[in-house]
Amino acid sequence: GENVEQHPSTLSVQEGDSAVIKCTYSDSASNYFPWYKQELGKRPQLIIDIRSNVGEKKDQRIAVTLNKTAKHFSLHITETQPEDSAVYFCAARGYSGYALNFGKGTSLLVTP
Amino acid sequence: ETGVTQTPRHLVMGMTNKKSLKCEQHLGHNAMYWYKQSAKKPLELMFVYSLEERVENNSVPSRFSPECPNSSHLFLHLHTLQPEDSALYLCASSQDYPTGNTIYFGEGSWLTVV
Numbered sequence: 162g163e164n165v166e167q168h169p170s171t172l173s174v175q176e177g178d179s180a181v182i183k184c185t186y187s188d189s190a191s192n193y194f195p196w197y198k199q200e201l202g203k204r205p206q207l208i209i210d211i212r213s214n215v216g217e218k219k220d221q222r223i224a225v226t227l228n229k230t231a232k233h234f235s236l237h238i239t240e241t242q243p244e245d246s247a248v249y250f251c252a253a254r255g256y257s258g259y260a261l262n263f264g265k266g267t268s269l270l271v272t273p
Numbered sequence: 274e275t276g277v278t279q280t281p282r283h284l285v286m287g288m289t290n291k292k293s294l295k296c297e298q299h300l301g302h303n304a305m306y307w308y309k310q311s312a313k314k315p316l317e318l319m320f321v322y323s324l325e326e327r328v329e330n331n332s333v334p335s336r337f338s339p340e341c342p343n344s345s346h347l348f349l350h351l352h353t354l355q356p357e358d359s360a361l362y363l364c365a366s367s368q369d370y371p372t373g374n375t376i377y378f379g380e381g382s383w384l385t386v387v
Contacts, residue, residue, distance in 0.1 A: 195375065197378075203380070204363065204378040204379060204380050204381060205316070205363070205378050206378070207375045207376075207377075210375065248315075250315065250316060252316075260306060260318050260321045260329060260376075261318070261376060262318065263315065263316035264315075265314075265315050266315045266316075
Protein backbone atom coordinates (compact mmCIF):
# COMPACT_ATOMS: atom_id res chain seq x y z
CA GLY A 162 0.00 0.00 0.00
CA GLU A 163 0.85 3.67 -0.07
CA ASN A 164 3.30 5.07 2.49
CA VAL A 165 3.05 8.77 3.25
CA GLU A 166 5.71 10.68 5.18
CA GLN A 167 4.97 14.14 6.53
CA HIS A 168 7.31 16.83 7.89
CA PRO A 169 7.65 18.64 10.17
CA SER A 170 5.65 17.12 13.00
CA THR A 171 5.35 20.51 14.69
CA LEU A 172 5.62 24.00 13.26
CA SER A 173 5.42 27.33 15.05
CA VAL A 174 5.18 30.61 13.12
CA GLN A 175 4.32 34.16 13.90
CA GLU A 176 1.12 35.65 12.63
CA GLY A 177 1.59 36.95 9.11
CA ASP A 178 4.43 34.57 8.27
CA SER A 179 4.16 31.70 5.81
CA ALA A 180 4.00 28.02 6.75
CA VAL A 181 5.08 25.10 4.58
CA ILE A 182 4.35 21.43 5.25
CA LYS A 183 5.88 18.73 3.08
CA CYS A 184 4.84 15.16 2.29
CA THR A 185 6.35 12.35 0.28
CA TYR A 186 4.63 9.27 -1.02
CA SER A 187 5.84 5.90 -2.19
CA ASP A 188 3.38 4.73 -4.85
CA SER A 189 4.27 6.37 -8.16
CA ALA A 190 0.77 5.58 -9.42
CA SER A 191 -0.89 7.72 -6.75
CA ASN A 192 -3.24 10.19 -8.34
CA TYR A 193 -5.05 12.13 -5.61
CA PHE A 194 -3.54 14.22 -2.81
CA PRO A 195 -5.83 15.98 -0.33
CA TRP A 196 -4.96 18.03 2.71
CA TYR A 197 -7.09 17.97 5.85
CA LYS A 198 -7.20 20.38 8.77
CA GLN A 199 -8.21 19.15 12.20
CA GLU A 200 -8.88 21.66 14.93
CA LEU A 201 -8.75 20.51 18.52
CA GLY A 202 -11.68 18.24 19.33
CA LYS A 203 -13.11 18.43 15.83
CA ARG A 204 -13.24 16.26 12.74
CA PRO A 205 -10.63 16.42 9.98
CA GLN A 206 -11.92 18.63 7.17
CA LEU A 207 -10.69 18.93 3.62
CA ILE A 208 -9.05 22.27 2.90
CA ILE A 209 -7.54 21.68 -0.53
CA ASP A 210 -6.69 18.79 -2.86
CA ILE A 211 -4.74 18.22 -6.03
CA ARG A 212 -4.74 15.54 -8.70
CA SER A 213 -1.76 14.08 -10.45
CA ASN A 214 -2.44 15.92 -13.72
CA VAL A 215 -1.96 19.31 -12.03
CA GLY A 216 1.24 20.79 -10.64
CA GLU A 217 -0.18 23.52 -8.44
CA LYS A 218 -3.49 24.65 -7.04
CA LYS A 219 -4.34 27.73 -5.03
CA ASP A 220 -7.29 28.79 -2.93
CA GLN A 221 -6.89 32.22 -1.32
CA ARG A 222 -4.10 31.90 1.27
CA ILE A 223 -3.63 28.17 0.74
CA ALA A 224 -1.75 26.50 -2.07
CA VAL A 225 -0.59 22.99 -2.80
CA THR A 226 2.23 21.97 -5.14
CA LEU A 227 2.92 18.53 -6.53
CA ASN A 228 6.16 17.15 -7.91
CA LYS A 229 5.36 13.77 -9.44
CA THR A 230 8.93 13.03 -10.39
CA ALA A 231 10.19 13.46 -6.86
CA LYS A 232 6.95 12.06 -5.40
CA HIS A 233 6.35 14.88 -3.00
CA PHE A 234 3.71 17.51 -2.44
CA SER A 235 3.55 20.52 -0.17
CA LEU A 236 1.01 22.74 1.54
CA HIS A 237 1.73 26.45 1.64
CA ILE A 238 -0.18 28.83 3.90
CA THR A 239 0.55 32.52 3.46
CA GLU A 240 -0.28 35.40 5.83
CA THR A 241 -0.98 32.96 8.64
CA GLN A 242 -3.58 33.80 11.26
CA PRO A 243 -4.12 32.39 14.77
CA GLU A 244 -7.19 30.50 13.50
CA ASP A 245 -4.89 28.54 11.19
CA SER A 246 -3.56 26.79 14.31
CA ALA A 247 -4.52 23.12 13.96
CA VAL A 248 -3.17 19.73 12.95
CA TYR A 249 -2.76 19.33 9.20
CA PHE A 250 -2.75 15.94 7.50
CA CYS A 251 -1.63 15.13 4.01
CA ALA A 252 -2.92 12.03 2.26
CA ALA A 253 -2.42 10.10 -0.93
CA ARG A 254 -4.46 7.53 -2.78
CA GLY A 255 -2.84 5.00 -5.02
CA TYR A 256 -4.30 4.05 -8.38
CA SER A 257 -4.60 0.46 -7.19
CA GLY A 258 -7.71 1.45 -5.30
CA TYR A 259 -6.64 1.71 -1.72
CA ALA A 260 -8.45 4.23 0.41
CA LEU A 261 -6.64 7.37 1.49
CA ASN A 262 -3.46 6.86 3.47
CA PHE A 263 -2.54 9.71 5.75
CA GLY A 264 0.68 11.22 6.98
CA LYS A 265 1.25 11.51 10.71
CA GLY A 266 0.17 15.13 10.84
CA THR A 267 1.77 18.50 11.48
CA SER A 268 0.74 20.52 14.49
CA LEU A 269 0.80 24.15 13.38
CA LEU A 270 0.81 26.94 15.96
CA VAL A 271 0.39 30.53 14.83
CA THR A 272 1.28 32.98 17.55
CA PRO A 273 -0.06 36.57 17.53
CA GLU B 274 -22.68 20.39 9.06
CA THR B 275 -24.29 17.03 9.79
CA GLY B 276 -23.28 15.00 6.74
CA VAL B 277 -21.78 12.14 8.76
CA THR B 278 -23.06 11.56 12.27
CA GLN B 279 -21.59 9.22 14.83
CA THR B 280 -22.99 7.89 18.10
CA PRO B 281 -22.11 7.71 20.86
CA ARG B 282 -19.64 10.57 21.00
CA HIS B 283 -18.03 9.16 24.13
CA LEU B 284 -17.91 5.58 25.35
CA VAL B 285 -16.24 3.98 28.34
CA MET B 286 -16.22 0.21 28.42
CA GLY B 287 -14.63 -2.58 30.35
CA MET B 288 -12.51 -5.20 28.68
CA THR B 289 -15.26 -7.80 28.92
CA ASN B 290 -18.05 -5.59 27.57
CA LYS B 291 -19.68 -5.65 24.16
CA LYS B 292 -20.63 -2.33 22.63
CA SER B 293 -21.21 -0.86 19.18
CA LEU B 294 -20.38 2.39 17.45
CA LYS B 295 -22.87 3.71 14.92
CA CYS B 296 -22.34 5.91 11.89
CA GLU B 297 -24.88 7.38 9.51
CA GLN B 298 -24.19 9.44 6.41
CA HIS B 299 -26.73 11.78 4.82
CA LEU B 300 -24.68 12.62 1.73
CA GLY B 301 -25.88 9.92 -0.64
CA HIS B 302 -22.42 8.37 -0.78
CA ASN B 303 -21.77 4.73 -1.60
CA ALA B 304 -18.60 4.09 0.37
CA MET B 305 -18.01 4.22 4.11
CA TYR B 306 -14.90 3.90 6.24
CA TRP B 307 -13.68 3.38 9.77
CA TYR B 308 -10.47 5.12 10.80
CA LYS B 309 -8.74 4.91 14.16
CA GLN B 310 -7.00 8.02 15.48
CA SER B 311 -4.51 7.78 18.31
CA ALA B 312 -1.35 9.54 19.39
CA LYS B 313 0.81 6.75 17.91
CA LYS B 314 -0.94 6.48 14.53
CA PRO B 315 -2.88 9.61 13.80
CA LEU B 316 -5.22 8.38 11.05
CA GLU B 317 -5.15 4.64 10.57
CA LEU B 318 -7.53 3.01 8.10
CA MET B 319 -9.43 0.04 9.54
CA PHE B 320 -12.20 -0.92 7.13
CA VAL B 321 -13.71 0.19 3.85
CA TYR B 322 -17.16 -0.68 2.56
CA SER B 323 -18.21 0.03 -1.01
CA LEU B 324 -21.80 -0.60 -2.03
CA GLU B 325 -22.25 -2.40 1.28
CA GLU B 326 -19.45 -4.87 0.63
CA ARG B 327 -16.21 -4.87 2.56
CA VAL B 328 -13.41 -4.08 0.16
CA GLU B 329 -10.51 -3.42 2.51
CA ASN B 330 -9.58 -4.73 5.90
CA ASN B 331 -6.24 -3.52 7.17
CA SER B 332 -5.24 -6.39 9.44
CA VAL B 333 -7.56 -5.27 12.18
CA PRO B 334 -7.94 -7.61 15.20
CA SER B 335 -11.11 -9.68 15.22
CA ARG B 336 -12.28 -7.95 18.39
CA PHE B 337 -13.39 -5.21 15.99
CA SER B 338 -16.26 -6.33 13.78
CA PRO B 339 -17.74 -3.99 11.17
CA GLU B 340 -21.24 -4.18 9.75
CA CYS B 341 -22.73 -2.24 6.85
CA PRO B 342 -26.44 -3.03 6.49
CA ASN B 343 -26.97 -0.39 3.78
CA SER B 344 -25.08 2.40 2.09
CA SER B 345 -26.10 4.94 4.73
CA HIS B 346 -25.21 3.07 7.90
CA LEU B 347 -22.04 1.60 9.29
CA PHE B 348 -21.42 -0.06 12.63
CA LEU B 349 -18.32 -1.09 14.50
CA HIS B 350 -19.01 -3.86 17.01
CA LEU B 351 -16.57 -4.03 19.88
CA HIS B 352 -15.89 -6.97 22.19
CA THR B 353 -13.14 -7.95 24.61
CA LEU B 354 -11.14 -4.84 23.82
CA GLN B 355 -7.77 -3.95 25.29
CA PRO B 356 -6.73 -0.67 26.93
CA GLU B 357 -4.53 0.09 23.91
CA ASP B 358 -7.70 0.21 21.81
CA SER B 359 -8.63 3.47 23.52
CA ALA B 360 -8.72 6.05 20.75
CA LEU B 361 -10.92 8.26 18.62
CA TYR B 362 -12.81 6.24 16.03
CA LEU B 363 -13.72 8.22 12.96
CA CYS B 364 -16.31 7.22 10.42
CA ALA B 365 -16.15 8.68 6.92
CA SER B 366 -17.93 8.43 3.60
CA SER B 367 -17.25 9.19 -0.04
CA GLN B 368 -18.77 8.79 -3.44
CA ASP B 369 -17.60 6.40 -6.13
CA TYR B 370 -14.87 4.46 -4.34
CA PRO B 371 -12.09 4.04 -5.29
CA THR B 372 -11.87 6.70 -7.95
CA GLY B 373 -14.04 9.17 -6.11
CA ASN B 374 -13.14 12.37 -4.49
CA THR B 375 -13.24 13.78 -1.01
CA ILE B 376 -13.94 11.68 2.01
CA TYR B 377 -16.02 13.35 4.69
CA PHE B 378 -15.43 12.53 8.31
CA GLY B 379 -17.84 12.35 11.21
CA GLU B 380 -17.05 13.97 14.56
CA GLY B 381 -15.78 10.69 15.94
CA SER B 382 -16.47 8.46 18.91
CA TRP B 383 -14.05 8.72 21.80
CA LEU B 384 -13.51 5.23 23.20
CA THR B 385 -11.90 4.51 26.54
CA VAL B 386 -11.26 0.91 27.53
CA VAL B 387 -10.75 0.36 31.25
